[in-house]
Amino acid sequence: MLLHSVAVSIDGYNPNDYPPFAVTVDLVVLTVRPPNLKVLLTQRGESPAKGSWALPGGFVGSEQDLIDAAQSKLTDKTGIQVAEAHLEQLGTFGAPKRDPRMRIVSVAYLALVADPPEPELDEASWHRVDGLSDRSLAFDHSEILAKGVERARSKLEYTTLATSFCGAEFTVAELRSVYEAVWGTELDAANFHRKVMATDGFVEATGRTESAGRGRPARTYVASDARDLHPPIVR
Amino acid sequence: MLLHSVAVSIDGYNPNDYPPFAVTVDLVVLTVRPPNLKVLLTQRGESPAKGSWALPGGFVGSEQDLIDAAQSKLTDKTGIQVAEAHLEQLGTFGAPKRDPRMRIVSVAYLALVADPPEPELDEASWHRVDGLSDRSLAFDHSEILAKGVERARSKLEYTTLATSFCGAEFTVAELRSVYEAVWGTELDAANFHRKVMATDGFVEATGRTESAGRGRPARTYVASDARDLHPPIVR
DNA sequence: ACCTTTCTTGTCACAATGACTATAAAAAGG
Protein backbone atom coordinates (compact mmCIF):
# COMPACT_ATOMS: atom_id res chain seq x y z
CA MET A 1 0.00 0.00 0.00
CA LEU A 2 1.36 3.41 -0.94
CA LEU A 3 1.20 4.93 2.49
CA HIS A 4 3.41 7.83 1.56
CA SER A 5 2.37 8.53 -1.98
CA VAL A 6 1.53 12.17 -2.51
CA ALA A 7 -0.94 13.37 -5.08
CA VAL A 8 0.05 16.66 -6.63
CA SER A 9 -3.30 17.66 -8.08
CA ILE A 10 -6.89 16.55 -8.32
CA ASP A 11 -6.36 16.23 -12.04
CA GLY A 12 -4.50 13.39 -13.67
CA TYR A 13 -4.54 10.91 -10.83
CA ASN A 14 -5.28 7.22 -10.84
CA PRO A 15 -6.61 4.99 -8.06
CA ASN A 16 -3.12 3.94 -6.92
CA ASP A 17 -1.83 7.48 -6.60
CA TYR A 18 -3.42 8.74 -3.38
CA PRO A 19 -2.85 8.21 0.35
CA PRO A 20 -5.35 5.71 1.74
CA PHE A 21 -7.47 6.61 4.76
CA ALA A 22 -9.90 4.73 6.92
CA VAL A 23 -13.22 6.56 7.31
CA THR A 24 -15.40 6.10 10.38
CA VAL A 25 -18.52 7.69 11.77
CA ASP A 26 -18.79 8.70 15.42
CA LEU A 27 -22.15 9.49 16.98
CA VAL A 28 -23.04 12.09 19.58
CA VAL A 29 -26.42 10.71 20.65
CA LEU A 30 -28.18 13.09 23.02
CA THR A 31 -31.38 12.68 24.98
CA VAL A 32 -33.07 14.55 27.80
CA ARG A 33 -34.05 12.98 31.07
CA PRO A 34 -35.12 16.03 33.07
CA PRO A 35 -33.33 17.77 34.53
CA ASN A 36 -30.29 16.33 32.75
CA LEU A 37 -28.87 16.15 29.27
CA LYS A 38 -27.49 12.69 28.58
CA VAL A 39 -25.12 11.22 26.02
CA LEU A 40 -24.75 7.63 24.88
CA LEU A 41 -21.27 6.21 25.50
CA THR A 42 -19.66 2.83 24.95
CA GLN A 43 -16.91 1.37 27.05
CA ARG A 44 -13.99 0.26 24.91
CA GLY A 45 -13.25 -3.46 25.18
CA GLU A 46 -9.98 -3.40 23.26
CA SER A 47 -6.80 -1.39 23.36
CA PRO A 48 -5.96 1.35 22.70
CA ALA A 49 -7.84 3.20 25.42
CA LYS A 50 -9.25 -0.10 26.68
CA GLY A 51 -11.74 0.46 29.46
CA SER A 52 -12.26 4.15 28.79
CA TRP A 53 -15.51 5.60 27.51
CA ALA A 54 -15.96 6.60 23.89
CA LEU A 55 -18.64 7.73 21.48
CA PRO A 56 -20.33 4.91 19.59
CA GLY A 57 -19.14 4.56 16.03
CA GLY A 58 -17.61 2.35 13.40
CA PHE A 59 -16.22 2.05 9.92
CA VAL A 60 -18.04 3.25 6.84
CA GLY A 61 -18.57 0.49 4.29
CA SER A 62 -16.93 0.81 0.91
CA GLU A 63 -20.28 1.30 -0.83
CA GLN A 64 -22.11 2.96 2.06
CA ASP A 65 -23.14 6.60 2.19
CA LEU A 66 -21.94 8.49 5.27
CA ILE A 67 -25.41 9.22 6.64
CA ASP A 68 -26.44 5.61 6.08
CA ALA A 69 -23.47 4.46 8.13
CA ALA A 70 -24.48 6.84 10.91
CA GLN A 71 -28.11 5.69 10.81
CA SER A 72 -27.16 2.05 10.97
CA LYS A 73 -24.84 2.60 13.95
CA LEU A 74 -27.62 4.52 15.68
CA THR A 75 -30.12 1.73 15.19
CA ASP A 76 -27.56 -0.88 16.25
CA LYS A 77 -26.74 0.81 19.53
CA THR A 78 -30.11 2.17 20.59
CA GLY A 79 -32.79 0.27 18.70
CA ILE A 80 -34.19 3.69 17.77
CA GLN A 81 -35.95 3.83 14.44
CA VAL A 82 -34.40 6.45 12.22
CA ALA A 83 -37.68 8.24 11.48
CA GLU A 84 -38.12 9.14 15.16
CA ALA A 85 -34.74 10.74 15.63
CA HIS A 86 -33.05 13.81 14.26
CA LEU A 87 -29.67 13.11 12.67
CA GLU A 88 -27.32 15.72 11.23
CA GLN A 89 -23.67 15.94 10.35
CA LEU A 90 -21.61 17.60 13.03
CA GLY A 91 -18.10 17.85 11.63
CA THR A 92 -15.12 15.85 10.54
CA PHE A 93 -12.09 15.13 12.66
CA GLY A 94 -8.92 13.94 11.00
CA ALA A 95 -5.81 14.98 12.91
CA PRO A 96 -2.99 12.63 11.81
CA LYS A 97 -2.42 11.20 15.29
CA ARG A 98 -5.97 11.13 16.60
CA ASP A 99 -5.90 7.33 16.48
CA PRO A 100 -2.47 5.91 17.30
CA ARG A 101 -2.74 2.92 14.97
CA MET A 102 -3.50 4.32 11.57
CA ARG A 103 -4.72 7.35 9.67
CA ILE A 104 -8.40 7.68 10.37
CA VAL A 105 -10.81 10.40 9.37
CA SER A 106 -13.98 10.39 11.41
CA VAL A 107 -17.20 12.05 10.35
CA ALA A 108 -19.17 12.93 13.47
CA TYR A 109 -22.98 12.96 13.49
CA LEU A 110 -25.33 14.46 16.05
CA ALA A 111 -28.48 12.52 16.93
CA LEU A 112 -31.29 13.87 19.09
CA VAL A 113 -33.62 11.18 20.39
CA ALA A 114 -36.69 11.06 22.60
CA ASP A 115 -37.53 8.52 25.28
CA PRO A 116 -34.72 6.10 24.52
CA PRO A 117 -34.99 2.51 25.67
CA GLU A 118 -32.09 1.19 27.68
CA PRO A 119 -29.24 0.47 25.27
CA GLU A 120 -29.34 -2.93 23.64
CA LEU A 121 -25.65 -3.55 23.99
CA ASP A 122 -24.32 -4.08 27.46
CA GLU A 123 -21.25 -1.93 26.98
CA ALA A 124 -23.34 1.16 26.01
CA SER A 125 -25.08 3.41 28.52
CA TRP A 126 -26.37 6.93 29.12
CA HIS A 127 -24.20 9.46 30.94
CA ARG A 128 -24.86 12.95 32.22
CA VAL A 129 -23.11 15.44 29.97
CA ASP A 130 -22.32 17.82 32.83
CA GLY A 131 -20.60 15.03 34.73
CA LEU A 132 -17.89 14.59 32.11
CA SER A 133 -14.67 16.54 32.23
CA ASP A 134 -12.97 18.01 29.18
CA ARG A 135 -10.61 15.07 28.85
CA SER A 136 -12.51 12.08 30.14
CA LEU A 137 -13.30 10.37 26.82
CA ALA A 138 -11.04 8.34 24.55
CA PHE A 139 -9.21 9.84 21.55
CA ASP A 140 -10.60 13.28 20.69
CA HIS A 141 -14.14 12.31 21.63
CA SER A 142 -14.44 14.93 24.37
CA GLU A 143 -13.85 17.57 21.73
CA ILE A 144 -16.46 16.00 19.45
CA LEU A 145 -18.96 15.80 22.31
CA ALA A 146 -18.38 19.44 23.20
CA LYS A 147 -19.08 20.43 19.63
CA GLY A 148 -22.25 18.33 19.59
CA VAL A 149 -23.55 19.86 22.80
CA GLU A 150 -22.84 23.36 21.57
CA ARG A 151 -24.59 22.57 18.29
CA ALA A 152 -27.64 21.30 20.14
CA ARG A 153 -27.70 24.38 22.38
CA SER A 154 -27.49 26.67 19.40
CA LYS A 155 -30.10 24.78 17.36
CA LEU A 156 -32.62 25.10 20.17
CA GLU A 157 -32.40 28.87 19.80
CA TYR A 158 -33.13 29.10 16.11
CA THR A 159 -35.02 25.93 15.20
CA THR A 160 -37.89 23.79 16.41
CA LEU A 161 -35.55 20.85 17.09
CA ALA A 162 -36.36 20.75 20.79
CA THR A 163 -39.43 18.75 19.81
CA SER A 164 -37.07 15.94 18.71
CA PHE A 165 -36.30 15.39 22.40
CA CYS A 166 -40.00 15.01 23.22
CA GLY A 167 -42.37 12.17 22.50
CA ALA A 168 -45.06 12.54 19.86
CA GLU A 169 -47.38 14.29 22.32
CA PHE A 170 -45.98 16.68 24.92
CA THR A 171 -46.81 19.61 27.14
CA VAL A 172 -45.28 23.07 27.10
CA ALA A 173 -43.68 22.28 30.46
CA GLU A 174 -42.00 19.20 28.98
CA LEU A 175 -40.72 21.31 26.11
CA ARG A 176 -39.43 23.84 28.63
CA SER A 177 -37.65 21.12 30.58
CA VAL A 178 -35.85 20.19 27.36
CA TYR A 179 -34.58 23.74 26.97
CA GLU A 180 -33.57 23.85 30.62
CA ALA A 181 -31.72 20.52 30.45
CA VAL A 182 -29.86 21.36 27.24
CA TRP A 183 -28.99 24.92 28.22
CA GLY A 184 -28.41 24.21 31.88
CA THR A 185 -30.48 27.24 32.89
CA GLU A 186 -33.91 27.87 34.36
CA LEU A 187 -36.53 29.61 32.28
CA ASP A 188 -39.55 31.61 33.37
CA ALA A 189 -42.53 29.32 32.77
CA ALA A 190 -44.94 32.11 31.87
CA ASN A 191 -42.65 33.85 29.39
CA PHE A 192 -41.60 30.58 27.81
CA HIS A 193 -45.23 29.62 27.36
CA ARG A 194 -45.98 32.93 25.69
CA LYS A 195 -43.07 32.64 23.27
CA VAL A 196 -43.91 29.10 22.21
CA MET A 197 -47.52 30.04 21.60
CA ALA A 198 -46.55 33.18 19.70
CA THR A 199 -44.38 31.24 17.23
CA ASP A 200 -46.44 30.05 14.27
CA GLY A 201 -45.82 26.44 13.36
CA PHE A 202 -43.87 25.44 16.45
CA VAL A 203 -46.51 23.33 18.18
CA GLU A 204 -50.11 22.33 17.45
CA ALA A 205 -52.73 21.73 20.13
CA THR A 206 -54.25 18.27 20.36
CA GLY A 207 -57.25 19.33 22.46
CA ARG A 208 -56.27 16.83 25.15
CA THR A 209 -54.70 17.43 28.54
CA GLU A 210 -52.29 15.46 30.64
CA SER A 211 -51.63 15.53 34.37
CA ALA A 212 -48.10 15.21 35.71
CA GLY A 213 -49.42 14.20 39.17
CA ARG A 214 -49.31 17.54 40.90
CA GLY A 215 -50.85 20.80 39.80
CA ARG A 216 -53.18 21.83 37.03
CA PRO A 217 -53.15 19.46 34.05
CA ALA A 218 -51.42 20.81 30.97
CA ARG A 219 -52.70 20.85 27.43
CA THR A 220 -50.79 18.58 25.09
CA TYR A 221 -49.33 19.45 21.73
CA VAL A 222 -47.62 17.80 18.78
CA ALA A 223 -44.76 19.21 16.76
CA SER A 224 -45.95 21.33 13.86
CA ASP A 225 -44.41 22.06 10.49
CA ALA A 226 -42.07 25.00 11.08
CA ARG A 227 -38.35 24.21 11.06
CA ASP A 228 -37.00 27.64 11.99
CA LEU A 229 -38.09 29.87 14.85
CA HIS A 230 -39.09 33.45 14.10
CA PRO A 231 -38.29 35.09 16.40
CA PRO A 232 -35.67 32.85 18.02
CA ILE A 233 -35.83 31.74 21.64
CA VAL A 234 -32.62 33.16 23.01
CA ARG A 235 -30.49 31.76 25.81
CA MET B 1 -5.80 -3.61 -2.03
CA LEU B 2 -8.84 -4.89 -0.16
CA LEU B 3 -11.40 -2.68 -1.82
CA HIS B 4 -14.32 -4.69 -0.54
CA SER B 5 -13.19 -5.68 2.90
CA VAL B 6 -15.77 -4.88 5.57
CA ALA B 7 -14.92 -4.05 9.13
CA VAL B 8 -17.43 -5.39 11.61
CA SER B 9 -16.53 -3.24 14.61
CA ILE B 10 -14.27 -0.44 15.70
CA ASP B 11 -12.71 -2.86 18.11
CA GLY B 12 -10.29 -5.57 17.12
CA TYR B 13 -9.37 -4.36 13.68
CA ASN B 14 -6.04 -4.14 11.95
CA PRO B 15 -4.81 -1.84 9.21
CA ASN B 16 -5.69 -4.32 6.45
CA ASP B 17 -9.24 -4.82 7.62
CA TYR B 18 -11.02 -1.66 6.51
CA PRO B 19 -12.26 -0.20 3.24
CA PRO B 20 -9.77 2.34 1.87
CA PHE B 21 -10.96 5.80 0.91
CA ALA B 22 -9.33 8.76 -0.76
CA VAL B 23 -9.79 11.97 1.23
CA THR B 24 -9.80 15.35 -0.46
CA VAL B 25 -10.51 18.91 0.57
CA ASP B 26 -12.71 21.19 -1.54
CA LEU B 27 -12.73 24.92 -0.98
CA VAL B 28 -15.59 27.38 -1.22
CA VAL B 29 -13.60 30.60 -1.42
CA LEU B 30 -15.87 33.64 -1.27
CA THR B 31 -15.11 37.29 -1.67
CA VAL B 32 -17.15 40.44 -2.16
CA ARG B 33 -16.75 42.80 -5.07
CA PRO B 34 -19.68 45.12 -4.52
CA PRO B 35 -22.41 44.63 -5.43
CA ASN B 36 -21.63 40.94 -6.04
CA LEU B 37 -20.64 37.90 -4.06
CA LYS B 38 -17.97 35.94 -5.92
CA VAL B 39 -16.62 32.42 -5.70
CA LEU B 40 -13.28 31.05 -6.88
CA LEU B 41 -13.64 28.28 -9.48
CA THR B 42 -11.19 26.22 -11.48
CA GLN B 43 -11.80 24.82 -14.91
CA ARG B 44 -11.10 21.12 -15.06
CA GLY B 45 -8.38 20.18 -17.50
CA GLU B 46 -8.92 16.42 -17.32
CA SER B 47 -11.82 14.06 -17.60
CA PRO B 48 -14.19 13.36 -16.01
CA ALA B 49 -16.10 16.59 -16.32
CA LYS B 50 -13.30 18.02 -18.45
CA GLY B 51 -13.92 21.65 -19.25
CA SER B 52 -16.56 22.20 -16.59
CA TRP B 53 -16.08 24.43 -13.56
CA ALA B 54 -15.31 23.01 -10.15
CA LEU B 55 -14.32 24.13 -6.68
CA PRO B 56 -10.58 24.19 -6.07
CA GLY B 57 -9.32 21.28 -4.05
CA GLY B 58 -6.99 18.34 -3.84
CA PHE B 59 -5.90 15.30 -1.92
CA VAL B 60 -5.02 15.35 1.75
CA GLY B 61 -1.50 14.11 2.43
CA SER B 62 -1.05 10.98 4.49
CA GLU B 63 0.47 12.95 7.38
CA GLN B 64 -1.37 16.20 6.79
CA ASP B 65 -4.11 17.61 9.02
CA LEU B 66 -7.35 18.46 7.23
CA ILE B 67 -7.22 22.18 7.95
CA ASP B 68 -3.57 22.30 6.87
CA ALA B 69 -4.51 20.75 3.56
CA ALA B 70 -7.25 23.36 3.11
CA GLN B 71 -4.89 26.21 4.01
CA SER B 72 -2.23 25.04 1.60
CA LYS B 73 -4.74 24.72 -1.27
CA LEU B 74 -6.00 28.21 -0.48
CA THR B 75 -2.53 29.71 -0.58
CA ASP B 76 -1.70 27.80 -3.77
CA LYS B 77 -4.72 29.05 -5.66
CA THR B 78 -5.02 32.62 -4.42
CA GLY B 79 -1.70 33.63 -2.93
CA ILE B 80 -3.68 34.75 0.11
CA GLN B 81 -1.82 34.49 3.38
CA VAL B 82 -3.72 32.35 5.84
CA ALA B 83 -3.71 34.92 8.63
CA GLU B 84 -5.75 37.36 6.51
CA ALA B 85 -8.55 34.95 5.67
CA HIS B 86 -11.23 33.19 7.65
CA LEU B 87 -11.27 29.43 7.14
CA GLU B 88 -13.77 27.03 8.67
CA GLN B 89 -14.97 23.53 8.02
CA LEU B 90 -18.20 23.42 6.07
CA GLY B 91 -19.16 19.76 5.87
CA THR B 92 -18.16 16.44 4.44
CA PHE B 93 -19.51 14.92 1.26
CA GLY B 94 -19.04 11.23 0.66
CA ALA B 95 -21.82 9.76 -1.46
CA PRO B 96 -20.47 6.54 -2.99
CA LYS B 97 -20.85 7.69 -6.59
CA ARG B 98 -19.98 11.36 -6.21
CA ASP B 99 -16.77 10.73 -8.15
CA PRO B 100 -17.17 8.11 -10.87
CA ARG B 101 -13.64 6.75 -10.61
CA MET B 102 -13.22 5.79 -6.97
CA ARG B 103 -14.56 6.18 -3.47
CA ILE B 104 -13.73 9.70 -2.38
CA VAL B 105 -14.73 11.53 0.76
CA SER B 106 -14.34 15.25 0.46
CA VAL B 107 -14.11 17.61 3.41
CA ALA B 108 -15.35 21.01 2.30
CA TYR B 109 -13.96 24.22 3.80
CA LEU B 110 -15.35 27.72 3.59
CA ALA B 111 -12.89 30.58 3.13
CA LEU B 112 -13.82 34.27 3.33
CA VAL B 113 -11.20 36.57 1.87
CA ALA B 114 -10.82 40.31 1.36
CA ASP B 115 -9.45 42.10 -1.67
CA PRO B 116 -8.15 39.05 -3.48
CA PRO B 117 -5.47 39.43 -6.13
CA GLU B 118 -6.24 37.88 -9.48
CA PRO B 119 -5.78 34.14 -9.16
CA GLU B 120 -2.23 32.94 -9.69
CA LEU B 121 -3.22 29.94 -11.75
CA ASP B 122 -4.65 30.60 -15.17
CA GLU B 123 -7.39 28.03 -14.87
CA ALA B 124 -8.83 29.64 -11.70
CA SER B 125 -11.05 32.72 -11.72
CA TRP B 126 -13.76 34.57 -9.81
CA HIS B 127 -17.40 34.01 -10.69
CA ARG B 128 -20.61 35.69 -9.56
CA VAL B 129 -22.47 33.35 -7.26
CA ASP B 130 -25.87 34.49 -8.48
CA GLY B 131 -24.93 33.70 -12.05
CA LEU B 132 -24.53 29.98 -11.39
CA SER B 133 -27.42 27.59 -11.72
CA ASP B 134 -28.09 24.74 -9.31
CA ARG B 135 -26.37 22.22 -11.53
CA SER B 136 -23.65 24.11 -13.34
CA LEU B 137 -20.62 22.80 -11.42
CA ALA B 138 -18.88 19.44 -11.67
CA PHE B 139 -19.63 16.51 -9.35
CA ASP B 140 -21.66 17.66 -6.31
CA HIS B 141 -19.91 21.00 -6.15
CA SER B 142 -23.07 23.03 -6.72
CA GLU B 143 -24.47 21.50 -3.57
CA ILE B 144 -21.29 22.28 -1.64
CA LEU B 145 -21.31 25.86 -2.92
CA ALA B 146 -24.94 26.30 -1.90
CA LYS B 147 -24.11 25.13 1.59
CA GLY B 148 -21.14 27.49 1.75
CA VAL B 149 -23.20 30.48 0.65
CA GLU B 150 -25.94 29.67 3.14
CA ARG B 151 -23.33 29.31 5.91
CA ALA B 152 -21.85 32.69 5.03
CA ARG B 153 -25.30 34.31 4.99
CA SER B 154 -26.13 32.85 8.35
CA LYS B 155 -22.77 33.72 9.93
CA LEU B 156 -23.21 37.36 8.98
CA GLU B 157 -26.31 37.44 11.14
CA TYR B 158 -24.78 36.14 14.33
CA THR B 159 -21.06 36.83 14.11
CA THR B 160 -18.67 39.63 13.19
CA LEU B 161 -17.33 37.67 10.21
CA ALA B 162 -18.41 40.28 7.69
CA THR B 163 -15.19 42.09 8.59
CA SER B 164 -13.27 39.19 7.00
CA PHE B 165 -14.54 40.41 3.63
CA CYS B 166 -13.17 43.91 4.30
CA GLY B 167 -9.63 45.17 4.28
CA ALA B 168 -7.89 46.09 7.52
CA GLU B 169 -9.49 49.56 7.51
CA PHE B 170 -13.03 50.05 6.26
CA THR B 171 -16.06 52.28 6.45
CA VAL B 172 -19.54 51.39 7.68
CA ALA B 173 -20.75 51.73 4.10
CA GLU B 174 -18.22 49.15 2.94
CA LEU B 175 -19.34 46.82 5.70
CA ARG B 176 -22.93 47.37 4.62
CA SER B 177 -22.07 46.59 1.01
CA VAL B 178 -20.69 43.25 2.25
CA TYR B 179 -24.00 42.43 3.90
CA GLU B 180 -25.89 43.52 0.79
CA ALA B 181 -23.73 41.45 -1.53
CA VAL B 182 -23.85 38.30 0.58
CA TRP B 183 -27.56 38.54 1.38
CA GLY B 184 -28.61 39.90 -1.99
CA THR B 185 -30.80 42.54 -0.34
CA GLU B 186 -30.65 46.28 0.21
CA LEU B 187 -30.32 47.60 3.75
CA ASP B 188 -31.30 50.96 5.17
CA ALA B 189 -28.07 52.87 5.60
CA ALA B 190 -29.16 54.76 8.71
CA ASN B 191 -30.50 51.73 10.59
CA PHE B 192 -27.50 49.62 9.65
CA HIS B 193 -25.17 52.31 10.92
CA ARG B 194 -27.04 52.46 14.21
CA LYS B 195 -26.91 48.70 14.73
CA VAL B 196 -23.21 48.41 14.00
CA MET B 197 -22.44 51.24 16.38
CA ALA B 198 -24.68 49.80 19.09
CA THR B 199 -22.88 46.45 19.06
CA ASP B 200 -19.95 46.47 21.47
CA GLY B 201 -16.77 45.02 20.02
CA PHE B 202 -17.87 44.90 16.39
CA VAL B 203 -15.79 47.77 15.02
CA GLU B 204 -13.35 50.26 16.47
CA ALA B 205 -12.91 53.83 15.19
CA THR B 206 -9.53 54.80 13.79
CA GLY B 207 -10.15 58.54 13.97
CA ARG B 208 -9.45 58.83 10.26
CA THR B 209 -11.86 59.39 7.39
CA GLU B 210 -11.91 58.25 3.82
CA SER B 211 -13.68 59.66 0.79
CA ALA B 212 -15.23 57.38 -1.78
CA GLY B 213 -15.21 60.17 -4.39
CA ARG B 214 -18.72 61.50 -4.00
CA GLY B 215 -20.48 62.57 -0.87
CA ARG B 216 -19.46 63.15 2.70
CA PRO B 217 -16.30 61.26 3.69
CA ALA B 218 -16.89 58.33 6.03
CA ARG B 219 -15.05 57.54 9.22
CA THR B 220 -12.92 54.43 9.03
CA TYR B 221 -12.88 51.53 11.44
CA VAL B 222 -10.96 48.33 12.11
CA ALA B 223 -12.41 45.03 13.25
CA SER B 224 -12.61 44.75 17.01
CA ASP B 225 -12.48 41.77 19.33
CA ALA B 226 -16.04 40.47 19.50
CA ARG B 227 -16.76 37.25 17.62
CA ASP B 228 -20.51 37.04 18.21
CA LEU B 229 -23.11 39.73 17.65
CA HIS B 230 -25.46 40.61 20.49
CA PRO B 231 -28.03 41.34 19.31
CA PRO B 232 -27.76 39.74 15.86
CA ILE B 233 -28.20 41.64 12.62
CA VAL B 234 -31.12 39.84 11.05
CA ARG B 235 -31.84 39.38 7.37
C1' DA C 1 -62.81 23.42 53.05
C1' DC C 2 -58.28 24.87 52.61
C1' DC C 3 -53.45 24.65 50.94
C1' DT C 4 -50.05 23.56 47.58
C1' DT C 5 -48.63 22.86 43.07
C1' DT C 6 -48.49 23.75 38.32
C1' DC C 7 -50.44 25.65 34.10
C1' DT C 8 -51.98 29.66 31.79
C1' DT C 9 -53.16 34.49 31.05
C1' DG C 10 -52.36 39.32 31.87
C1' DT C 11 -49.76 43.71 32.99
C1' DC C 12 -46.15 46.93 32.66
C1' DA C 13 -41.75 49.11 31.89
C1' DC C 14 -38.07 48.80 28.78
C1' DA C 15 -35.20 47.58 24.74
C1' DA C 16 -34.82 46.78 19.79
C1' DT C 17 -36.64 47.58 15.26
C1' DG C 18 -38.24 49.59 10.66
C1' DA C 19 -39.60 53.61 8.33
C1' DC C 20 -38.65 57.99 8.00
C1' DT C 21 -36.76 62.88 8.60
C1' DA C 22 -32.99 65.97 9.34
C1' DT C 23 -28.39 67.55 9.37
C1' DA C 24 -23.28 67.32 8.03
C1' DA C 25 -19.58 67.26 4.89
C1' DA C 26 -17.70 66.61 0.87
C1' DA C 27 -17.58 67.08 -4.81
C1' DA C 28 -19.56 68.95 -9.12
C1' DG C 29 -21.34 72.47 -11.88
C1' DG C 30 -22.85 76.75 -12.86
Place this chain on the structure above:
DNA sequence: CCTTTTTATAGTCATTGTGACAAGAAAGGT
Protein backbone atom coordinates in the same frame (compact mmCIF):
# COMPACT_ATOMS: atom_id res chain seq x y z
C1' DC D 1 -19.03 81.73 -4.73
C1' DC D 2 -23.13 79.56 -4.29
C1' DT D 3 -26.26 75.91 -5.28
C1' DT D 4 -27.12 71.17 -6.20
C1' DT D 5 -26.01 66.45 -5.63
C1' DT D 6 -24.34 62.75 -3.03
C1' DT D 7 -23.28 60.12 0.84
C1' DA D 8 -22.58 59.77 5.97
C1' DT D 9 -24.43 60.18 10.33
C1' DA D 10 -27.91 61.59 13.86
C1' DG D 11 -32.52 61.76 15.52
C1' DT D 12 -37.78 60.70 15.81
C1' DC D 13 -41.60 57.78 16.45
C1' DA D 14 -44.81 54.04 16.35
C1' DT D 15 -44.62 49.11 16.75
C1' DT D 16 -43.01 44.83 18.50
C1' DG D 17 -40.50 41.65 21.52
C1' DT D 18 -38.78 41.00 26.25
C1' DG D 19 -38.07 40.12 31.30
C1' DA D 20 -40.04 40.48 35.73
C1' DC D 21 -43.89 39.81 38.00
C1' DA D 22 -48.96 39.37 39.42
C1' DA D 23 -53.05 36.86 39.07
C1' DG D 24 -56.41 33.44 37.82
C1' DA D 25 -57.49 28.31 36.74
C1' DA D 26 -57.46 23.51 37.67
C1' DA D 27 -55.90 19.70 39.61
C1' DG D 28 -54.23 16.72 44.16
C1' DG D 29 -53.14 16.45 49.25
C1' DT D 30 -54.39 17.07 54.11
